[in-house]
Amino acid sequence: MTSTVWALDASSGGTLSIRTGVTGRASKMGHRLTIGVTKWHATVEWDGRRPTAVTLTAEVPSIEVLGGEGGVTPLIGPEKMVAKSNALKTFDADRFPEIKFRSDDVTESGSGYTLNGSLEIHGKTKKVVVDVAVEDQGRSWRIRSENTVKQTDYGIKPYSQLMGSMKVVDDVTVRFEAEHSK
Structure with a gap:
């Protein structure tokens, strides 16, 4: 069998995003954010027709606030910058600049x-445990x-x-989407 490695990242059209919710007595004042990670890379190692290992590294300082729903006022430029600053502090991005995933086992499932x-x-x-859907696009x-x-x-x-x-x-909620040509 031939082994190959797929390389995936944001530059090839992939997306990695985080969706937050808001709770508490004053939750109607807050925005439910969609935060995009602009710098990340993933690899999928293959042994013939079977994936054997997956890794993904996301660079926390690369986050961008893409949008927000709810809130008292619309989420515009200055508010997005404040939300990004708050998120970077919450992640403690200076001390922990990366998020990493590494598979130990890959098994075929439904789709x-x-x-x-x-x-x-x-x-x-x-x-x-991470479930990944794969769809044949031709x-x-x-x-x-x-x-x-x-x-x-x-x-x-x-x-x-x-x-x-x-x-x-x-x-x-963490969402990942990518495409790899055949």
């Missing part, structure tokens, strides 16, 4: 693969995944203000 591996965020590593493969990450599992205190009456929900 794709199940990746059992380790996720490192904020200096803490946890075992996780000339390419579309790869998608959506998973929930609990911030406190990694020692991250969700952002809050107004003495805790408005805070980011502990569970955030």
Whole structure:
């Protein structure tokens, strides 16, 4: 069998994003954010027709606030910059500039693969299971995944203000999408 490696990143049209929620008595004042990670790279190692290993590294300082729903006022330029600054502080991006995933096992599942591996965020590593959907697009493969990450599992205190009456929900949704030509 022939082994190959797929390299995926944002420059090839892939996206990695985080979706937050808001809770608390004053939650209507806050925005549910979509945050994009602009610098990341992933590899998929193949042995013939079977993927054997997957890694992904995301650069925390590269985050950008793409948009926000809800809130009292629209989320525009200055507010996006404040939200980005708050997110970087929450992630402690100066001390922990990368988020890393490495698979230990890759198994075929219904419409794709199940990746059992380790996720490192904020200096803490946890075992996780990631389901990845793979769709044949004819000339390419579309790869998608959506998973929930609990911030406190990694020692991250969700952002809050107004003495805790408005805070980011502990569970955030991480979405990944990429395409690889055949």
